Ligand SMILES: Nc1ncnc2c1ncn2[C@@H]1O[C@H](COP(=O)(O)OP(=O)(O)O)[C@@H](O)[C@H]1O
C-alpha cells in the first residue's frame with residue numbers, strides 16, 4: 001500500500017494538466033512560427049515609438065532628426081515646444097473639442113439608441129439605413145456646405161466658433177454608427193425590465209436614466225472614448241476649418257513643426273506627439289471603472 | 303378589486319388575425335383566477351392587456367367601475383411578476399423592492415418599513431444587500447414577489463412565475479403564493495400552461511385555447527364536468543382516455559366494436575337525440591375498476607398490460623386493447639399486475655364524459 005502511494009505521488013509531479021491535447025511536432029513548429037510573426041509585428045509597432053521617445057529626449061538632435069547620431073539627455077525640445085509654440089493652446093483646444101464631442105455624442109446617441117431599440121415608429125428601419133448610407137460619402141465632400149453653415153449660424157449666434165463647428169461635424173458624423181452600436185447593445189437587455197419599471201411607476205425618461213443607462217454604461221463609455229479621440233486623430237478638417245495658429249488642434253499644430261521651413265523642429269514634433277498620449281490615457285483611466293461589463297447577468301433566471 | 307372584461311380582443315400590428323377575441327370574463331374581488339392554456343394561445347397577451355402593457359384592440363376592460371382601456375400601467379394600481387423575474391440587475395435586493403415606492407415618492411421611513419416587512423414575509427432579510435446575480439433562482443423569485451407586494455396593489459398579475467424553478471421548489475412556492483394572495487387580500491390573476499398548478503392554486507380557472515375561453519369554472523368543474531373535449535384532454539394527468547364511436551340504443555359502441563358500454567339513465571337521457579350519431583366518450587384513468595371488484599353483468603374490457611409505472615400508492619398501467627388502442631389506467635398500488643398479462647377491467651358507468659362527435663361539446 002505504502003509503495004503504491006509513493007508511486008502515485010512521484011507521478012503527479014509531471015501530470016499533464018492542460019485541457020488541450022499535447023502538441024505534435026508539426027504543432028510545435030507552427031507555434032514557433034506564430035511566435036516569430038508576433039515578434040516581427042511587435043517590432044514594427046514598437047520601433048517607431050521607441051524612436052519617438054529617444055529622439056524627443058535627445059539633446060544632440062537639431063531641427064531635423066538624424067538617425068544613428070549620438071545621444072545626450074536633454075529637455076530642450078520640450079522647452080521649445082512650450083515656449084516657442086502654441087502647444088498648450090493646441091492641447092487645450094483638442095481637449096475641449098474632444099470632450100464636447102464626447103458629451104454631445106453620448107447625449108444624442110442615448111436618446112436615439114433608446115428610441116431605436118424600444119419604440120416602434122414609422123420608417124424605423126429605413127431612417128437608420130439612410131443615415132448610414134449618407135455617411136459613406138466622406139465628410140470632406142461637404143466642406144463647402146460647412147463653411148456656408150457656419151456663416152449662417154454665426155449670423156444668429158455670434159460666438160459660434162469654428163471649433164464649435166468642428167464639434168458639430170464630429171458629433172454628427174458619429175451618430176448613425178454609434179446609434180447602431182448602442183441599439184444593438186440595448187436590444188440585449190430584456191424589454192421586460194422596461195415594462196417592470198413602467199408598472200413600478202417610472203416614466204420613459206426615468207426608465208432610461210435609472211434602469212437602462214446604468215446597464216449600457218460600458219457601451220456609453222466606449223462611445224465617449226471613441227468620440228474623445230476623434231480630434232486627436234483628424235488632421236484634414238481642422239487644417240481647413242481653423243485658420244489661426246492658436247486655434248489649431250494638436251494634429252494641425254504639430255504638423256506645422258514638420259511642414260513649414262520657418263517653424264521646422266522635428267524633435268519637438270516627436271516630443272509633442274509623445275505628450276499627446278497623456279490626455280487620452282487620462283481620459284481612458286477616468287472611464288475605466290465604467291467599462292466594467294457583465295452587469296446584465298442575473299436579471300433573468302439562473 | 304373586481305376585474306371585468308367585455309368582448310375583449312387583441313390584434314397585433316402586422317398580424318392577419320385576432321390573437322384573442324370575444325373574451326368575456328368577470329373576476330371577483332379577492333379571487334385567485336388562473337388563466338390556463340397551451341403555449342401560444344394568448345394567455346400572456348390577455349394578462350398584458352390587463353396590465354396595460356399591450357393596447358386593447360376592441361372591447362372594454364373595467365377595474366371595479368372604472369374603464370381602464372387607456373390608463374397607463376403605472377396608474378392602474380397593479381403589480382406584475384414576470385416569468386423572467388425582470389429584476390433590475392444593477393440594484394441590490396433592497397433597491398429592487400423599494401423601487402416602486404421610490405417612484406411614487408413615498409417617505410423614506412415608510413419605504414424602509416415596507417421593504418423590511420416584505421423581506422420578512424419572504425425570508426429575504428439576509429440578502430437585502432446582495433445583487434440579483436448573487437442569489438439563487440428561488441430567492442430571485444421571492445425578490446420579484448417582494449417587489450410586487452410592497453405597494454399593496456389592487457390587482458396582482460403573474461405570468462408563469464414558477465416555470466423557471468425546479469420541481470421541488472415549485473411545489474413549495476405554489477403554497478406560498480396562495481398564502482401570499484390571502485394575506486394581501488388582492489385580486490390575483492395568474493397565467494400558466496401547467497394544469498397541475500392551475501388545479502392546486504385556483505379559485506377559478508379560465509381555460510383558453512385558440513384565442514377563446516373554452517371553459518371558466520372552479521377546478522372541480524373543469525375536472526368533473528369539462529365543457530368540451532379539449533378541456534377534458536387538457537385537464538388531468540394522466541390524460542383522459544377517449545374513445546370515438548356511436549350511440550346504439552342506449553349503448554356506446556366504439557368504432558372498432560371492441561368497447562361496448564351501457565349508458566346509465568342520465569346519459570341515455572342526454573344522448574337521446576344522438577342515436578346512431580358519432581360521439582366521443584372520455585373516461586379518466588382512475589375510473590376503471592380492477593377485475594376483483596367487478597360484479598356480474600357489468601361491462602368489462604379485456605386488455606394487455608404494456609407498461610407499468612409504479613408510484614407506490616398507486617400505479618399507472620398503460621394497456622392495449624386487441625385493436626391496439628392505448629389506454630392509461632390508475633390502479634391502487636397494492637394490487638399485483640405484470641407486464642404482458644391480460645386482465646379484465648370494469649368501467650364505472652357514472653364516470654363517462656360524453657361529447658358530440660362533430661362539435662366536441664359536452665352532452666351529459
Ligand atoms: N408583440 C407581438 N407581435 C405580434 N405577435 C405577437 C406578439 N406577442 C405575441 N404574439 C403572438 O400572439 C400569440 C399569443 O402569444 P402569447 O400571448 O405570448 O401566448 P402564451 O403566453 O399563451 O404562450 C402567439 O402566436 C404570438 O406569436
Ligand SMILES: [Mg+2]
Pocket residue numbers: 345346347
Ligand atoms: Mg406566455
